[in-house]
Amino acid sequence: MIPTHVSIIMDGNGRWAQQRHLPRTFGHKEGAESVRACLEAAIEAGVKYLSLYTFSEENWNRPQAEVSGINSLFVTVMARERKNLKDNGVRFLVIGNRSRLSADLLHDIEELEAYTADCRTLTLMVMFSYSGKWDIVQAVNRYREDIAAGKVDASGQIDIAGYEKYLSTAGFPDPDLLIRTGGELRISNYMLWQCAYSEFYFTDVLWPDFRKTEFRKALDSFENRQRRYGEIN
Numbered sequence: 001m002i003p004t005h006v007s008i009i010m011d012g013n014g015r016w017a018q019q020r021h022l023p024r025t026f027g028h029k030e031g032a033e034s035v036r037a038c039l040e041a042a043i044e045a046g047v048k049y050l051s052l053y054t055f056s057e058e059n060w061n062r063p064q065a066e067v068s069g070i071n072s073l074f075v076t077v078m079a080r081e082r083k084n085l086k087d088n089g090v091r092f093l094v095i096g097n098r099s100r101l102s103a104d105l106l107h108d109i110e111e112l113e114a115y116t117a118d119c120r121t122l123t124l125m126v127m128f129s130y131s132g133k134w135d136i137v138q139a140v141n142r143y144r145e146d147i148a149a150g151k152v153d154a155s156g157q158i159d160i161a162g163y164e165k166y167l168s169t170a171g172f173p174d175p176d177l178l179i180r181t182g183g184e185l186r187i188s189n190y191m192l193w194q195c196a197y198s199e200f201y202f203t204d205v206l207w208p209d210f211r212k213t214e215f216r217k218a219l220d221s222f223e224n225r226q227r228r229y230g231e232i233n
């Protein structure tokens, strides 16, 4: 079966560059090419949702030069891929803590989101300034605001379905397959809630080297998984 939602922790850009005695930014640039390749492979395979961990909340703590390099690369790639996304029916969305983004970056994001809003072949979720703990807490806060405003009934217990509506990924299916490149065996504060029953695929391949063949290998691995959701079958 093809996973409906594939999510990727795109790790290893810095090491890829260091191995070549290049500045880390070169790794991020090359990583953008892997995004393009995996997006194509996902469309070809019939994947409906692709979410990409592009920049975590913790990544803001990196040296200023790297942070601004990644931010400006994001702007460049959005401009470059604009037509390509639309032509291929890709709905572009950014999910994360927007309060930390610059006005210019926000403007470009909102413009591209509006431009691709009707696209339905694949939904691309760029997880930027995102962290799983931030997501859970912002959901609690928005839930509380709605209770205070009298929009939800606060007399009973909070239930899972009611709470999930406040997560930043509300309305989208949870990841079926979570890929992490770059050799680390951890989740690094990614979609902590949403990955409750995701199938994990870890590879040592560094993100800039993760292209179509590698993406298809991950899909093949998913084919052989038996998902049980705690039941017996």
Ligand code: IPE
Binding pocket: 010, 011, 012, 013, 014, 015, 016, 054, 055, 056, 059, 070, 182
């Ligand atoms: C992933 O690559 C991209 C971001 C976290 C922004 P890294 O930059 O973490 O690369 P490594 O892990 O240092 O090789």
Ligand code: IPE
Binding pocket: 009, 010, 011, 053, 054, 055, 056, 059, 184, 186, 188
């Ligand atoms: C995870 O990679 C975040 C992204 C890929 C955007 P990191 O490189 O930030 O993770 P750690 O620090 O190795 O856990």
Ligand code: MG
Binding pocket: 011, 012, 013, 182
């Ligand atoms: Mg890393």
